[in-house]
Amino acid sequence: MVMPMAVRARTITKCFGDVIALDGVDLDVAEGRIHGLVGPNGAGKTTLLGLLLGLAAADSGRLEILGAPQGRAPAGVAGFVDGPGLYPSLTARQNLAALTALRGPDPGAPGIDDVLERVGLIQVADDRTRGFSLGMRQRLGLAAALLARPRLLVLDEPANGLDPSGKRQVHRVLTELARNGTAVVLSSHRMDDVEALCSEVTILATGRVVFSGPLAKLAAENRELDYRLGTSDPDAARRLAADTPGVRVVAGTGLLIVRALTPALDTLVTALVQGGIAVRELTPVVSPLEAAFLELTDQQEAAR
């Protein structure tokens, strides 16, 4: 089924004085997708998210949000960049109440306690946000966004400062939103988070898109990866690896590091098992996304 597009951006350019923050950026995000935006510092992620939120306008290009051209008030869009704006002297509950009052009546909106519960802040609902940690502020920002019943949720580094259980909770909330048709666009410097959450990713480098598409495509593209290989017989495994076409032993004595494309790695694993050698560990040293990120962003830097 083809889902309607929540974001359709074409050749978006945005400059700050002499700095070209976005340079001909295209972006497509369908409803119900969680789309990761990654890139080195200064790549343009926050600028792009700000445009999606309607906080600024592009200098040129075409941007459609939820089917409407940029310039109209982006109803159904919620989120934050550079951390959520909160009143420090108010409690979490009061912050959300103030926001609800500002937005005006919405009979279908979830209750304040409901969203606080969903992001795991109900226990601290009556604490002033002045004392909140970064992770708690991020979660309160997400709760505020949930109140708006977003069809497009835009989050800048939502996992910043979250402990593992907070992260799991936020992942759960975002996955549930996407299941119900909300498009989520988030930036992150954590490739493991992006891989855990997103089905598709855009890699930006110096304001340009160097990759945009399904995460699976990055893994499947012709890119050799280094794998950590632990077996029941490291010496025999090393010999077999060295004899397998397309596999290079990069390092290691006990735990080997081998470099290969997926088909060659499959051949090695089959040979190990047929040779009676148990495979105890086989993990990429860096994930396919991280490897692609480094390679693509390095290429972009080199081309400058």
Ligand SMILES: Nc1ncnc2c1ncn2[C@@H]1O[C@H](COP(=O)(O)OP(=O)(O)OP(=O)(O)O)[C@@H](O)[C@H]1O
């Ligand atoms: N308000 C602004 N005034 C001047 N320059 C800006 C402004 N906002 C962003 N820039 C510049 O635009 C470029 C892109 O910045 P942006 O914050 O979008 O990058 P980013 O990918 O979000 O970086 P980070 O990962 O460090 O948050 C940078 O060179 C930045 O210095």
